[in-house]
Amino acid sequence: xxxxLITAGDLSVHYPLRGNLFGPKPxxxxxxxxxxxxxxxxxxxxxxxxxxxxxxLGRALLQAAPITxxxxxxxxxxxxxxxxxxxxxxxxxxxxxxxxxxxxPYAALSPRxxxxxxxxxxxxxxxxTANREETDERVREVAAKCRLNLEHLRRYPHAFSGGQRxxxxxxxxxxxxxxxxxxxxxxxxxxxxxxxxxxxxxxSISNEMQLTFLFISHDLSVVAHVCDHVAxxxxxxxxxxxxxxxxxxxxxxPYTRALMSAIPSLDPDNRGxxxxxxxxxxxxxxxxxxxxxxxxxxxxxDLCRQQEPKLDTMNGEHQVACHHWQTL
Amino acid sequence: xxxxxxxxxxxxxxLSIQFxxxxxxxxxxxxxxxxxxxxxxxxxxxxxxxxxxxTAKALMLLNAENAVYGEHSRITVNxxxxxxxxxxxxxxQDRMQIRGGLISMIxxxxxxxxxxxxxxxxQMVEQLLLHTTMTKAEAREHSxxxxxxxxxxxxxxxxxxxxxEFSGGMRQRAMIAMALSTKPRLLIADExxxxxxxxxxxxxxDLMLDLVEEFKMGILFITHDLGVIAQTADRVAxxxxxxxxxxxxxxxxxxxxxxxxTRGLLNALPRLDDLDAPLTPIPGDIPSPLERPGxxxxxxxxxQAIAGQCNSVAPAVVEVQPDxxxxxxxxxPAGGRV
Numbered sequence: 001x002x003x004x005l006i007t008a009g010d011l012s013v014h015y016p017l018r019g020n021l022f023g024p025k026p027x028x029x030x031x032x033x034x035x036x037x038x039x040x041x042x043x044x045x046x047x048x049x050x051x052x053x054x055x056x057l058g059r060a061l062l063q064a065a066p067i068t069x070x071x072x073x074x075x076x077x078x079x080x081x082x083x084x085x086x087x088x089x090x091x092x093x094x095x096x097x098x099x100x101x102x103x104x105p106y107a108a109l110s111p112r113x114x115x116x117x118x119x120x121x122x123x124x125x126x127x128x129t130a131n132r133e134e135t136d137e138r139v140r141e142v143a144a145k146c147r148l149n150l151e152h153l154r155r156y157p158h159a160f161s162g163g164q165r166x167x168x169x170x171x172x173x174x175x176x177x178x179x180x181x182x183x184x185x186x187x188x189x190x191x192x193x194x195x196x197x198x199x200x201x202x203x204s205i206s207n208e209m210q211l212t213f214l215f216i217s218h219d220l221s222v223v224a225h226v227c228d229h230v231a232x233x234x235x236x237x238x239x240x241x242x243x244x245x246x247x248x249x250x251x252x253x254p255y256t257r258a259l260m261s262a263i264p265s266l267d268p269d270n271r272g273x274x275x276x277x278x279x280x281x282x283x284x285x286x287x288x289x290x291x292x293x294x295x296x297x298x299x300x301x302d303l304c305r306q307q308e309p310k311l312d313t314m315n316g317e318h319q320v321a322c323h324h325w326q327t328l
Numbered sequence: 329x330x331x332x333x334x335x336x337x338x339x340x341x342x343l344s345i346q347f348x349x350x351x352x353x354x355x356x357x358x359x360x361x362x363x364x365x366x367x368x369x370x371x372x373x374x375x376x377x378x379x380x381x382x383t384a385k386a387l388m389l390l391n392a393e394n395a396v397y398g399e400h401s402r403i404t405v406n407x408x409x410x411x412x413x414x415x416x417x418x419x420x421q422d423r424m425q426i427r428g429g430l431i432s433m434i435x436x437x438x439x440x441x442x443x444x445x446x447x448x449x450x451q452m453v454e455q456l457l458l459h460t461t462m463t464k465a466e467a468r469e470h471s472x473x474x475x476x477x478x479x480x481x482x483x484x485x486x487x488x489x490x491x492x493e494f495s496g497g498m499r500q501r502a503m504i505a506m507a508l509s510t511k512p513r514l515l516i517a518d519e520x521x522x523x524x525x526x527x528x529x530x531x532x533x534d535l536m537l538d539l540v541e542e543f544k545m546g547i548l549f550i551t552h553d554l555g556v557i558a559q560t561a562d563r564v565a566x567x568x569x570x571x572x573x574x575x576x577x578x579x580x581x582x583x584x585x586x587x588x589x590t591r592g593l594l595n596a597l598p599r600l601d602d603l604d605a606p607l608t609p610i611p612g613d614i615p616s617p618l619e620r621p622g623x624x625x626x627x628x629x630x631x632q633a634i635a636g637q638c639n640s641v642a643p644a645v646v647e648v649q650p651d652x653x654x655x656x657x658x659x660x661p662a663g664g665r666v
Contacts, residue, residue: 049525050496161613162376191375191552196596197609218525225598225607248603262526263600264533264555268578271559272537274530280495281525 003075004037005180005212006061010070011036013053013060017285028284030056032236033070035311038229040076043206043213045227045244047220047259051281053236054216058182061214062098063091074098076179096126099173103185105165109157115168116153119143122176138175145208146171146201163194167201174205182214187222199226221263224248229317232256235292236284238311242318252320254297254328291323299324335406336363337546338387338431338514344398345382345391345570353396354617356382358570358625364514364546369537371561371578372550373593377614379570380550384516387548388427389414405430407513429459432507436519438499442491449487452506459510474505478535497528501535508539515540518550533559554597558582563651566590569614569625576652586654588630624657632658 011034019025030053038044048054059065061072063083072083076097086094102108109118119139122128129135143153146167157165166186173181183202187195203226206213217223223230224244231241232255240253251257261275277296282288291309294300303323311319322328345357357379364370374380385391387403403414407430417423435441443451449471456467468487475483478501491499500520507515517536521529537560540547549560557564557578564581566574566589574587585591592610599605612629615621621628627638634657643657 049527163613191614192554192593193375193596193610194613195609196598196607199598199607200609219598220526221598221600224600224603245603248600258527260600262530264526264529264553264559266555266558266582266594266597266599268558268561268582272534276530276534277527280497280528 002039002041003077005040005042005074005076006036006038006214007073007075008034008036008061008070009072010034011057011060011067011072012069013056013065014068026285029236029287030065030284031060032287034236034238036231036238036241038212038214040212041206041210042229043203043215043227045223045230046214046216046233047218047223047230048233049218049259049281051235051284052233053284054218054233055184057233058100058184058214058216062100062182063094064100074180092126096128096176097178098180098182099176099178101166101169101173101181101183101186104189105162105169106189108169109165111157114154114156115143115148115160118157118168119153119171119175122172126176128176139171142171142175145174145205161194162190163197166190166194166198170198170201170205174209177209178211180212180214182216184216185218186215188217188219195222202226220259232259235281235287237292238319238321239293240318240320240322241311246318250318252314252318252325252328253293253322254299255293258296291321299328334365337366337368337406339363339402339404339406340383340387341402341404342398342400343383343386343403344401345379345386346396346398347392348394348396351618355620356395356570356617357386359398360567360570360572362565362572362575364548366513366546367540367544368563369540369547369549369561371557371564372548372567373552373554373557373564374567375552375614377569377617378567380567381518383567384433384518384548384550387414387514387516388431388433389417389423390427390433405513424458428455428510428512430512431514431516432510432512433516433518434500434503434507434520436522438496438503438523439491441503442499444491447488447490448494448502448506449489452487452509455506456509471505471509474509475502478502478505479531480505497524497531500524500528500532504532504535504539508543508545511543512545514546514548516548516550519552520549521556522551522553529556536560554582554593566593569617569620571625571655573626573656574652574654576649576654580649580652586648586652586659587626587656588632588658589626592629624655634658 013031015028017026046054056065060067063086067084074081074083081094116139120135123135187198215227227244230244230247231238234255240256258275258277279296288295290306291304294304309321309323311321313319341361343357343360346353346355372380397415405412452471453467456462472483472487480486480501521532561578564578565572568589574590595608610629623639623641624643627633643655644660645653645655646660647653648659
């Protein structure tokens with residue numbers, strides 16, 4: 001096992017809500033007590049339904065969401081940081097090392113800047129290059145990696161299609177030579193034919209530059225194809241984590257199984273066989289007692305309604321948070 | 329299963345749609361023909377910008393004022409008693425029998441389709457009062473009944489609530505309940521599950537299939553997701569840049585696709601049953617409708633394009649199997665070099 005780049009221990013992000021005068025203030029537990037390790041060089045997938053806290057977790061790891069409790073540490077071999085109380089020059093250095101790619105390539109790029117300026121901005125803001133020539137050279141180098149040519153650099157984002165825009169976003173994230181990239185639903189807005197292209201690009205970049213990716217997605221089939229490890233999240237907690245092959249061949253948590261079965265099959269003769277979960281994801285303000293999944297779980301027992309299961313190691317790296325994983 | 333001998337519920341013949349813009353006429357749909365039978369689900373697949381939504385909106389005359397329909401375009405709806413020529417409807421009261429009456433539509437983003445300042449119930453009642461002879465009390469009862477039918481619990485309470493108080497999946501169910509409450513003959517579903525989580529999507533697909541069965545409607549199901557098509561459609565039409573490239577029953581189109589574009593879409597799809605299969609993108613991007621390629625519209629991205637032929641001659645539509653048609657020169661015996 002290689003060394004972890006990111007280690008999160010009991011990580012929680014709670015947002016207070018405005019309550020009424022009496023009684024305790026309600027709190028949204030977006031991320032609640034997560035333990036997670038992301039190894040160096042790994043393409044780590046994080047999946048779950050909307051409202052499961054995937055995005056908040058990704059941002060907390062970048063110190064872009066307020067950490068309520070727990071620790072996040074970052075170790076890339078050159079520097080060691082505790083993300084929680086990073087400030088000043090250390091924070092600036094960390095920003096260079098960790099980058100974010102957003103979901104919507106139409107909203108993430110300023111319409112008033114040329115592609116060259118968009119990609120160059122991180123270099124200028126972080127003062128990573130000494131002069132304009134050096135900046136231009138670096139921009140061209142990164143743009144070429146993302147298959148953007150010189151002609152593209154002179155244009156404005158409106159002249160580009162969704163797939164090309166996402167390649168511009170990727171180039172901007174890569175320009176500061178980061179070690180860690182959080183890609184938040186980075187292919188969700190793209191057509192399948194373009195999605196495949198962007199996924200292949202991300203993978204080749206990750207191999208070539210030895211980057212570590214946290215790939216956040218609601219689409220299990222995409223995650224299955226690009227990631228080497230996967231964590232499944234539900235209502236602020238991890239319910240199962242394993243290597244991709246292990247998770248997809250032998251899913252143990254009933255939620256993981258339901259998610260996998262709900263992916264529409266390409267076989268027209270295999271219709272309506274998706275396992276249907278009852279109801280919808282509960283509100284994170286008022287999560288159910290015991291196991292958070294018990295309200296929708298077909299196997300829930302009294303034990304599940306009373307006691308919250310901890311992540312249990314099945315074998316090696318495969319962990320599952322279910323009271324009944326041994327018998328299911 | 330639809331009865332092949334009866335008249336189609338809706339027939340679209342040679343549909344061409346152009347939009348007048350400051351940059352000239354832009355072609356959105358080019359000579360598209362298809363039928364939908366009662367009780368049949370036709371899946372319309374294509375990437376963004378392929379003209380799926382413009383085609384669907386034409387069936388209800390919902391395209392913007394600058395839309396120009398082709399001279400030979402015809403859309404005919406068979407009500408059983410008589411036939412309606414949709415494109416010739418001019419007066420608002422005539423158009424009303426189509427919009428929300430014979431044909432209903434549900435959209436991708438259910439939050440944007442409900443009026444935010446009216447309760448869900450009053451919107452449901454309003455359209456029933458417009459399209460049926462029900463009294464207000466009957467309309468209310470029928471609406472609550474429909475909400476129950478689509479699986480919304482506590483329907484009489486939900487009836488009084490506003491769209492923002494519903495979750496995404498519930499809003500889409502309410503949208504379906506509303507669209508079906510006037511008992512339309514044809515339901516147009518424009519990416520109805522795209523904004524939903526897979527777990528909710530599975531429920532909505534089931535619900536729609538149950539309702540086709542029960543009401544014997546036809547459905548035009550628009551999506552970019554071939555998995556959703558495999559789960560819902562009886563027949564499939566594959567659209568690219570305003571042209572239908574392949575149409576046919578769902579099994580042959582998905583299992584033995586004939587057009588290079590359909591094959592490209594399937595190869596780009598990540599599949600759970602084969603994690604090691606490489607993802608093969610279709611090279612390039614869909615061209616702008618302002619720069620429609622000549623000849624076969626797909627030739628600029630086709631790996632099998634024949635120089636001197638595909639870029640100059642529009643391919644003829646060939647029937648490769650009964651009811652399975654494809655517009656590709658590689659499949660055309662008269663087109664030569666297969």
